[in-house]
Amino acid sequence: MSTIDPDTLPDVACGLLFHLLNRELQDQGDFLFSLVEERIDFRDRFLELFRRFCGDYPELGEALLKRYGSADQVYDLICQGEGVMPGKTFTMHWIVQDAPDVHPDAIEDELAGKWLIFLPPEEVDSAWTKVRDATCRSELGISAKVSTARPNPDSRDNRKVIYVYTADWQDEDDVMRVRERLRELGFKDRLGYKRNIETYKGEYSEKGKKVTFYSA
Numbered sequence: 001m002s003t004i005d006p007d008t009l010p011d012v013a014c015g016l017l018f019h020l021l022n023r024e025l026q027d028q029g030d031f032l033f034s035l036v037e038e039r040i041d042f043r044d045r046f047l048e049l050f051r052r053f054c055g056d057y058p059e060l061g062e063a064l065l066k067r068y069g070s071a072d073q074v075y076d077l078i079c080q081g082e083g084v085m086p087g088k089t090f091t092m093h094w095i096v097q098d099a100p101d102v103h104p105d106a107i108e109d110e111l112a113g114k115w116l117i118f119l120p121p122e123e124v125d126s127a128w129t130k131v132r133d134a135t136c137r138s139e140l141g142i143s144a145k146v147s148t149a150r151p152n153p154d155s156r157d158n159r160k161v162i163y164v165y166t167a168d169w170q171d172e173d174d175v176m177r178v179r180e181r182l183r184e185l186g187f188k189d190r191l192g193y194k195r196n197i198e199t200y201k202g203e204y205s206e207k208g209k210k211v212t213f214y215s216a
Contacts, residue, residue: 009059009060009063010063010064010066010067010068010091011091011092012060012063013057013060013061013063013064014064014074014082014083014091014092015091015092016053016057016060017049017050017053017060017064017074018032018078018083018091018092019096019104020049020053021046021049021078022096022097023104024049025042025045026098026100030042031097031136032078032083032084033084033085033097033132036078036079036081036084037084039079043072043075046071046074046075046078047071047072047075050071050074050075051071083095085125085128086124086125086128086146086147086148086149086160087121087124087125087148087149088125088149089148089149089150090148090149090150091150092148092150093147093148093150093152094145094146094147094148095128095145095146095148096143096144096145097132097135097136097143097144097145098135098142098143099135099136099138099140099141099142099143100136100138102142102143106142106143106165106167107142107143107145107165107196108196109167109196110196110197110200111167111168111169111170111196112142112165112166112167112168112169112195112196113165113166113168113169113175113193113194113195113196113213114141114163114164114165114166114193114194114196115163115164115166115178115179115182115191115192115193116161116162116163116191116192116193116194117131117161117162117163117164117182117187117191118159118160118161119159119160119161119162120158120159120160121149121158121159121160124146124147124160124162127162127187128146128162130185130186131144131146131162131164131182131185132144132146134181134185135164139181140164140178140181140182141164141165141166141167141174141178142165142166142167143165144162144163144164144165145162145163145165146160146161146162146163147160147161147162148160164178164182166178169193169195169196169213169214172214175193175214176214176216179191179193179214179216190215190216191215191216192212192214192215193212193213193214193215193216194211194212194213195211195213198211198213
């Protein structure tokens with residue numbers, strides 16, 4: 001932990017805590033966003049996870065308590081939409097939602113790829129809700145993630161982006177099945193699909209260079 005900027009330590013802690021919370025709830029048959037949006041009390045479950053988190057990652061737990069004062073304050077922040085809706089999330093750059101029974105590292109596989117949906121900030125929450133819910137119903141791909149309201153120095157404009165991942169870019173039938181479902185959800189403009197292998201080669205970082213494997 002000593003190599004992490006102390007000013008960013010609470011945000012690193014939030015990112016890990018929310019990831020663990022999402023995974024634990026999903027393993028128990030719940031989705032964090034459903035509990036928040038349906039205003040279901042999960043405080044005791046969260047506090048138990050927070051206690052374990054502080055035991056496993058004392059420096060991160062201390063950073064969270066220093067910034068927010070208590071675990072209850074962090075819980076209240078989540079209930080207000082932090083880590084749940086992109087337009088209300090300022091502690092991390094991305095929110096990720098895996099499909100049921102998908103390993104959380106699946107989106108890192110070199111065979112994976114993603115459809116990219118670029119949106120103005122005022123449209124991202126409603127669009128994310130559609131993609132997120134369809135992902136949880138196993139109607140799309142293996143996972144989805146969305147950029148949040150947290151300023152990102154790597155962004156080239158103020159648009160937000162939703163990634164919709166498929167397991168294997170070589171499986172064109174599945175890739176296009178996901179594209180058709182996105183079209184049914186209202187995303188009718190032409191979208192580009194990029195493979196992870198180009199991302200890992202750094203080919204997306206060159207300004208003005210586009211690496212799109214599919215377009216539909």
